[in-house]
Amino acid sequence: MHSIRQTFAHDTWVMPYLRKYKWLLMLVLFLGTMTFLSAAALMFNSGYLISEAARRPDSIIYIYVPVVLARAFGIARPVFRYSERLTSHNWVLRIVSDFRKKLYQAVEVKASAIKQTHQTGDILSILANDIDHIENLYLRTVFPIVIGWLLYLFIIIGIGVFSWPTALLMALLLGVIVVVMPLLSVAVNGAREFKQKQIQSQFYTNLTDEVLGLTDWVISGRYADFMALQKKPIKRIATLRRQDHYFQWWRGFAVQGCFLLAVVTLLVWSGTAFTATKGMANWVAAFALALFPIIEPFLEISQGASEWPVYRQSIERVNALSNDQPKQTPQSTLTGPVTEINVDHVTFSYPDDDRLILKNVSLKIKQGEKIALLGPSGAGKSTLLKLLLGDQTPTKGTVTINGTPINELQQQRAQLFGVLDQQPYLFNTTVMNNVRLGNLQATDEQVKTAIEAVELKPLIDSLPAGYETEVQESGTRFSGGERQRLSLARILLQDAPIIILDEPTVSLDPITERHLLDTVFKVLHDKTIIWVTHHLAGVDHVDQVRFLENGVFDLQGTPQALYRDEPRFRKLYALDAGRND
Amino acid sequence: MIDRRLFKIPGIMPRIVMIAFLTLIQAVMIVIQARALAIAVVQLWRLKPLTTIVTPTLVFAVSFLARHLLTVAQNRAFYPFVEKTSGKMRERLMTKLFRLGPSLVERTGTGNMVTMALEGIDKVQTYLMLIVIKIMDMGITPWVILLYIAFMQWKEAVFLLLIYPVIILFMIILGLAAKSKADRQYAGYQRLSNNFVDTLRGLGTLKQLGLSKRYAGNVYSVSEDYRKETMATLRIAMTSTFALDFFTTLSVAVVAVFLGFDLLAGKIMLLPALTILTLAPDYFLPVRNFANDYHATLNGKNALKAVLDVLETPETNNRKVLKQLTWHADSEIKFNDVAFTYEDVKTPTLTHISFAIHGFQKVGIIGASGSGKSTLINLIGGFLTPDQTGHISLNGQQLPHLSQEVWQRNSLYIPQSPYLFHATLRENVSFYKPNADEATVKAACDKAGLTDWIAELPQGLATMIGEGSRGVSGGQAQRIALARAFLDDSRKILLFDEPTAHLDIETEAALKQDMLPLMANRLVFFATHRLHWINQMDYVLVMDHGRLVEQGTPTELASHDGPYTKLRAEMGGLHALN
């Protein structure tokens, strides 16, 4: 009980829906109970019917009512059952769609940090496992248990009308089935199911990691290691599941045993209570048969209960994911056009990491200015961009646009920034759709123009499906450079005043690279551009070059001045052009 | 209903016979149980004292327990087989995954592949467990009961017999309809998990594009589509269950009424009538059970089909044509008019590729983006197989392709975008040689220029990296991949696909000094856009639109006017500052 209360204390995944749809829930429970009551009534009635008929009454009138009732119950049972199943499944599946969306939204809020805190496999396992589990919580635990208890109540009260002591005895016997067995199941089997689930979700996470890095596994030739990694969890799950099944079968047998006792009790009782007259003895068959249809829902109760720990973990996991949301800062909006971006004395280190990536860095960028950001790998260029975008907050100092701190402008960021990050992603859809993500309002013509600008038109035109070619997961249908250019095409479509490019031409040959840079700077001539690059090709397009090294800017100026005055810059330039050695 | 491939599973037939035998005994128990209960009730009905029902009640109890014990026995007898089969299937799936590699994942999708290996096999297990026992139950129990009823009262038996084909017919009609729906539903399920993985992997990009909020709608609609497909299947499955339920329950009611009239007319005694009435539900129970689990069965069947389809995907065969290989100074690899076409693409991506490379040459591969460099490297690495066999030879031996185990064991490949595992830095670096000692790992990191960075990490080599942990910069990721190569000096063939793309000029220049000794005494294929590497190469392949347009030593190429000189000249004009 305590654990149940704890699980639902901060729950936003189960309780709200129960409350929201309480009438539908009642309907499901009503229909479920009626199903089994009609089934029991059918057998009860039939037993009476033939017993009475066997007395050979003078007229058919005596059995007329049972005959009609037999048909009525015969029809009622399947109808109730059908409506119950249809209602409950439809309801549950509808909730599940809400769940998936909710899960996505919970993850989305943490988008920029999610890669550091969760693995794809984690979330996949939440999707495939936990959400299905919550679905089953209703179908396999909540509904059967409540329906089972309602039936139990009916039976006890029904017998209680005739004889209290028998009712008490039945309450005890059937109580073993509906109360003791479920509790026992949770105690014995719960831990096992829980453990099984845990291994399974760990397995999910690991396997996803392995599949994503499969190329390396294949080349490494470490077949035995790869298989060993899989075999261990497979074996453990198998063992647990075996024990789980064995337990379930024997429990099923035990339930049948209790049930047998209940039937015999009823038989003996009716044998003593209803044998005063012949007329009364007709009821004996009715009682003896009535109990049989009830066994089915009773069998489900224990199973439903023993799955509870699994559901509990799922509920806790999804709640943990959605409750631990980052704090929201109050948002403001920028009304005028962007005039100035100001990075003011910013110092930064990643949380849980004391290494300073940026030390007291300042940078002012005016509207329309083009900046190239250079620096050794790992110097913090991408980090600086994250700060500019508000994905990270400076440890010291501020980042503002027109004087407003950037973290207050997050709602507007898509209007403010067009970003091409270092590992742009192509979605598993068509070329057209992928590029159009840059601007959903863009017409087909505009999309095609953007693709032409990144020099992919001839290639796309040569494909049989043209713009409707599927790019496959993460764009594997295209070469590295082609993927890069498709992502760049998105940016060309985007209508934002500030464009941030993190190594936009990284997988391109120098000639294509040069063409592209020319295009980019031409198309985006009126925008502010912050361009991270490792190459000096095309650097003449920018107004300012900044070198980031050891957390500070150590070289800065116009490219022309740097070339004239800085020997190091000249050396790099020559190196890049492939002129020396 | 049943995938025929089911019967091909080794060892299934003897189990089926055993289950059939147990089911037969069980059916007899059901009859005894009904008979004994009826006797007891009739005694009471005749107002006989309680003592007269002791024996029948005992018989009832024993047969009742025996019946359920037999259920346990069936499960126990069959389960080890199911467990072994599904366990093996999972292992085979993993083996297949490893054998077919990324090409399989490209086709199936990451999310789908993972869910298939986990949930999918679970569903198969449930399916195997259900299908055999239920079908045996359906094939035996009703007939034993019917036989017994016929023995007592042929009229009711005929009625029950006549209703049975109607029920089966209903099931077949509805089952066929449900099947096509269930296939769609399974496809929907695969789409759903792939869509989610795709969305998650691209979440950062969505956020940059300002679309991440709106994408929730997409997730919802994919999920809703799936719900509708599921509901459509379920509705049919439930309707079929309903029809079945309706017929069977009504049949029981009809039998009861029949019996009532017969009793009234004195044509039958209470005992047989009551026996028939108790047996009637049991007559229908197997069909009903089957219908109840019908949906799970369909799901399992589809999962089984998907798994078997993957398992039956042909692997590249002849992977052991090459018996052994140690790459010497006089070894030679020869491509003779090799062509390659991607699946589902009409025109070949590579055509007329011919070259001969020998010994420890360093071969640069250059060309515009999309010209086929990565494809060529993949062919050389054996991740792709050429359109026709017999165009590649190694030391004079003709090979169908280079997907030779021995060749791959000798080669090392750094892809264009290396993947970092969710593991410690040490495990990532020593991925190809997991038992490398600390000093070697450190030396490799040092050569890859990672030492300074590692020194700054509080946990050094034990730092967790990859998805779900600390981020690394683009260049650092590439250097970790390089360190892998530095670590393993037994592999004499190196395949580099733009290994320095993400590095800045200075880091690259420094790294180059370390990489050059690594490349000595090795056969190296090096695809790159950075032309300064060409000066260090012994041989250059120039690619253009899938053709090898020029090849030779750098000096040869520079000495005459061809694609190479044109490329260099154009590039010289790129750096326009002076």
Ligand SMILES: Nc1ncnc2c1ncn2[C@@H]1O[C@H](COP(=O)(O)OP(=O)(O)OP(=O)(O)O)[C@@H](O)[C@H]1O
């Ligand atoms: N989430 C993180 N947590 C801790 N450290 C991080 C995180 N992300 C990056 N770093 C570290 O911060 C430093 C700067 O990384 P950043 O990605 O900004 O480099 P960069 O200049 O863009 O390099 P490159 O040119 O190689 O992409 C690196 O040493 C990196 O390891």
Ligand SMILES: Nc1ncnc2c1ncn2[C@@H]1O[C@H](COP(=O)(O)OP(=O)(O)OP(=O)(O)O)[C@@H](O)[C@H]1O
């Ligand atoms: N899986 C695939 N299916 C069909 N076509 C493909 C596939 N992968 C690549 N291609 C096509 O084959 C051609 C050659 O691609 P490849 O990756 O070899 O180019 P690349 O020379 O490495 O280019 P980059 O320098 O941009 O990496 C490209 O036009 C590409 O679109």
Ligand SMILES: [Mg+2]
């Ligand atoms: Mg970076």
Ligand SMILES: [Mg+2]
């Ligand atoms: Mg490539």
